[in-house]
Amino acid sequence: MTVTMPDLQCLAPSHIKCFEAYIPSKPDDMLMEYYGCSSLLRLNNNENPLGPPRESQKAIRDFPPKRASVYPSGDAYHLRQRLAERFGMEPDQFLVGNGANEVIAFAIKAFCQEGDNIVTADKTFAVYEWVARFSGYEARTVPLKDYGFDDEAMLAAADERTKIFFICNPNNPTGTYWNRDKLLNFLNQVGNRSIVVVDEAYCEFVEKPDYPDAMKLLSQYPNLVTFRTFSKMFGLASLRIGYLAGSLEVVDIIRRTCVVYSVNAMAQVAALAALESRDHVENTRALVREAKAYLDYEMNALGLSTVGGEGCYLMVRLPMSDSLAYRKLMQQGVMIRTMTGFRFPNFIRVSVGDMPAMHTFVTCLKNILRECGHDI
Amino acid sequence: MIATQVSLELAAAPEFFPVARAVAEKASQAMGLGTAEVRRVAMATEEIFMSLCKSAPGKQLAVRCLPGGHCVTIEFVFHDLNFPLEYFNMTSSVAADNEEDLENLGLLVASRIVDGFSVIRDDGSRFVLKLVKEKSYPQHSGGAVTSLAPLKDFSVRESSPEEAAYAATQALGLYPAHALPREFFYPQMLADMLDFGRVRAAMAQGPAGEVGGIIAWDRPPDGNMVECHGPFVFTEDRNPAIAEALLDFCIGDIAKLPIMGLVNRRHNPDIPVHYFETVGSLPVTSDDGARFQAPAYFRQMQEDPGCIVWAHEALEPFLEKQYARLCLPRKILRPSGRPLAPKSRSVLFTEFDRRGGAATFWPVSPGRDIPQNIAAHLEMTKKERVANVLFALDLGSPWQADFTPALLDADFSPRYILPYAGCGDMAFFSR
Numbered sequence: 001m002t003v004t005m006p007d008l009q010c011l012a013p014s015h016i017k018c019f020e021a022y023i024p025s026k027p028d029d030m031l032m033e034y035y036g037c038s039s040l041l042r043l044n045n046n047e048n049p050l051g052p053p054r055e056s057q058k059a060i061r062d063f064p065p066k067r068a069s070v071y072p073s074g075d076a077y078h079l080r081q082r083l084a085e086r087f088g089m090e091p092d093q094f095l096v097g098n099g100a101n102e103v104i105a106f107a108i109k110a111f112c113q114e115g116d117n118i119v120t121a122d123k124t125f126a127v128y129e130w131v132a133r134f135s136g137y138e139a140r141t142v143p144l145k146d147y148g149f150d151d152e153a154m155l156a157a158a159d160e161r162t163k164i165f166f167i168c169n170p171n172n173p174t175g176t177y178w179n180r181d182k183l184l185n186f187l188n189q190v191g192n193r194s195i196v197v198v199d200e201a202y203c204e205f206v207e208k209p210d211y212p213d214a215m216k217l218l219s220q221y222p223n224l225v226t227f228r229t230f231s232k233m234f235g236l237a238s239l240r241i242g243y244l245a246g247s248l249e250v251v252d253i254i255r256r257t258c259v260v261y262s263v264n265a266m267a268q269v270a271a272l273a274a275l276e277s278r279d280h281v282e283n284t285r286a287l288v289r290e291a292k293a294y295l296d297y298e299m300n301a302l303g304l305s306t307v308g309g310e311g312c313y314l315m316v317r318l319p320m321s322d323s324l325a326y327r328k329l330m331q332q333g334v335m336i337r338t339m340t341g342f343r344f345p346n347f348i349r350v351s352v353g354d355m356p357a358m359h360t361f362v363t364c365l366k367n368i369l370r371e372c373g374h375d376i
Numbered sequence: 377m378i379a380t381q382v383s384l385e386l387a388a389a390p391e392f393f394p395v396a397r398a399v400a401e402k403a404s405q406a407m408g409l410g411t412a413e414v415r416r417v418a419m420a421t422e423e424i425f426m427s428l429c430k431s432a433p434g435k436q437l438a439v440r441c442l443p444g445g446h447c448v449t450i451e452f453v454f455h456d457l458n459f460p461l462e463y464f465n466m467t468s469s470v471a472a473d474n475e476e477d478l479e480n481l482g483l484l485v486a487s488r489i490v491d492g493f494s495v496i497r498d499d500g501s502r503f504v505l506k507l508v509k510e511k512s513y514p515q516h517s518g519g520a521v522t523s524l525a526p527l528k529d530f531s532v533r534e535s536s537p538e539e540a541a542y543a544a545t546q547a548l549g550l551y552p553a554h555a556l557p558r559e560f561f562y563p564q565m566l567a568d569m570l571d572f573g574r575v576r577a578a579m580a581q582g583p584a585g586e587v588g589g590i591i592a593w594d595r596p597p598d599g600n601m602v603e604c605h606g607p608f609v610f611t612e613d614r615n616p617a618i619a620e621a622l623l624d625f626c627i628g629d630i631a632k633l634p635i636m637g638l639v640n641r642r643h644n645p646d647i648p649v650h651y652f653e654t655v656g657s658l659p660v661t662s663d664d665g666a667r668f669q670a671p672a673y674f675r676q677m678q679e680d681p682g683c684i685v686w687a688h689e690a691l692e693p694f695l696e697k698q699y700a701r702l703c704l705p706r707k708i709l710r711p712s713g714r715p716l717a718p719k720s721r722s723v724l725f726t727e728f729d730r731r732g733g734a735a736t737f738w739p740v741s742p743g744r745d746i747p748q749n750i751a752a753h754l755e756m757t758k759k760e761r762v763a764n765v766l767f768a769l770d771l772g773s774p775w776q777a778d779f780t781p782a783l784l785d786a787d788f789s790p791r792y793i794l795p796y797a798g799c800g801d802m803a804f805f806s807r
């Protein structure tokens with residue numbers, strides 16, 4: 001017997017039918033074949049050019065292959081213990097996920113039901129908006145003000161059905177951040193009406209003294225939840241591991257939506273080892289500081305304006321379509337992120353790599369500007 | 377606006393003819409068409425239904441009436457794999473030995489009665505034949521419009537239907553007709569389209585509420601492309617910052633949708649061309665007989681992952697040149713060229729834009745008779761006095777490559793490529 005296709009129009013809810021899947025880029029080998037380049041310099045995903053800390057590299061090398069057949073700790077037990085020691089909190093205040101992306105979904109599932117909404121910015125990391133929308137909840141996206149999250153407009157956009165505010169601090173892609181006063185003021189205004197998520201995926205890159213560490217505010221604001229990831233500073237993007245932290249009570253609610261065993265064992269040991277590293281953060285910061293300053297200088301010398309404060313990335317405004325620049329750079333083996341999808345047409349976002357990578361990027365960009373008739 | 381559709385499932389049999397007619401008539405009346413338009417919808421429905429009774433007797437079909445703000449769409453939906461595809465050839469001269477064919481003028485007649493006519497194949501087996509009838513609107517009489525003094529400051533926001541209708545009258549006074557979309561000539565139509573959500577618009581506003589410019593864009597319910605009209609700037613200084621801000625707004629509106637590209641096919645000097653790539657241009661004959669080149673501006677909305685295209689060797693030089701010029705990562709493949717069955721007959725859909733004086737042919741299936749079929753279709757558009765005839769080839773479908781030699785022999789030339797506009801890239805030809 002064969003069964004005919006079910007009536008998908010009837011089976012799928014309307015918020016799914018009107019949502020289109022995100023299509024990730026093709027694998028490097030295929031992209032290289034299409035674009036005819038012999039190497040590919042990825043400056044599109046804000047990865048750490050130094051890779052993982054030495055300690056994590058060792059943990060990965062020492063991982064016994066046979067352990068691949070054994071289920072990992074279902075709730076990243078040892079990692080949570082270590083995070084608790086490190087931040088002076090309880091292990092149960094942490095939830096570890098398959099990347100910070102997964103914990104975004106945990107939080108939204110835990111607090112939203114039909115008719116609820118979340119509030120975030122229009123030009124920020126898109127996953128908060130996506131998860132809300134494909135789960136059937138409204139995502140209210142508030143325009144940025146001077147490239148930063150607009151606290152007043154976010155409060156004005158909220159109503160009694162607003163369950164979560166998402167603040168990306170520092171913001172991807174603009175690099176702006178809320179300082180301590182601004183964050184505290186916002187938290188005070190929200191009071192205990194909603195959950196406030198502060199996504200600190202890039203916090204380890206920030207060196208500004210007035211940058212607030214949300215982890216330290218959790219005891220004062222039990223409705224505050226912070227997200228962290230091992231993908232950026234700790235160079236473990238491919239192992240997929242990130243976490244959230246909050247008050248025991250809030251985390252207890254979120255835990256109910258967790259998929260246990262979603263974090264693999266190698267990721268857990270590599271993350272644990274990353275927390276032991278001593279000089280990795282400092283080395284990465286030094287590299288990013290130098291390379292970003294160089295990049296910014298070169299762009300300005302070309303007459304191109306840049307947007308970028310904190311974080312390991314810089315936005316550049318081009319005198320042409322960003323998607324055309326993408327193709328032309330790809331032909332030369334350099335991959336950047338177009339910003340049209342972030343609602344910044346003609347901007348590209350360049351991940352800060354090591355100096356040779358930055359030299360390559362600048363040379364290739366000059367080539368295409370020249371090709372397009374720009375006087376440089 | 378109550379956007380409820382009316383649907384009917386029935387068989388193509390003469391006894392159901394009054395049912396189909398009455399439903400189309402009553403529904404289009406309820407959806408706001410005037411008496412004269414309702415009558416024409418009923419007539420067109422009659423033509424199609426009767427011709428279906430002859431060509432596909434007893435086959436199951438659905439008739440759907442959909443409100444569209446400024447128009448009503450009547451759709452005939454066929455799910456049947458065995459549906460006789462030849463039915464869609466809007467010509468009576470193919471296989472003149474087949475008497476039934478000579479009677480198959482229903483589609484052509486229907487197409488003359490309505491404002492828009494198209495057939496789409498939305499998945500392998502489902503065909504949708506669409507008739508669009510518009511409400512009748514007064515054409516704006518034009519009149520003198522003077523440019524505004526430069527604005528000290530401005531902001532861009534979504535425009536309401538009334539504001540857009542007003543801005544359209546400003547654009548009418550300041551721009552040549554070929555730069556404007558048809559709905560700008562009928563401002564009430566534009567307002568209805570906006571109300572319905574079929575079109576969106578943004579405007580630039582000065583400190584005292586002055587309307588400094590407008591951009592409008594279609595929001596198609598499906599499809600990979602969005603077409604924008606404008607930006608149009610109404611200040612004396614034609615401030616490019618206004619044009620860019622309007623275009624930024626439009627791009628921001630569609631940025632998170634699964635749209636592959638934004639096109640603009642009506643040149644005006646305010647368009648910030650550096651936002652676009654010029655993919656080519658089309659020679660166009662306007663109502664008054666004037667001929668001009670209409671450039672096609674394209675902006676890719678996603679990072680191009682690369683794709684394959686299927687092309688006949690005769691099209692390869694054009695494609696290679698275009699792909700190299702536009703830096704599009706493509707692998708050009710040649711179909712194997714297997715001979716088709718001796719009796720296979722090709723099928724083309726004709727999409728009419730009667731008001732725009734244009735017809736576009738879309739291949740539905742290949743056949744041994746492609747050259748004759750193209751000739752017959754050209755004969756038909758000549759008789760119908762269509763000034764602009766286009767041919768759209770989907771380079772994502774290998775079998776469509778078979779149409780290339782006959783197209784070139786019939787004096788069609790490839791004009792431009794729109795990346796990802798169909799299953800793959802679309803190539804547009806004109807004569």
Ligand SMILES: Cc1ncc(COP(=O)(O)O)c(C=O)c1O
Nearest residue numbers: 099100101125172201229231242
């Ligand atoms: C702001 C922000 N949050 C979260 C994430 C997701 O990180 P992960 O790799 O841990 O899923 C990213 C990744 O780009 C990000 O930029």
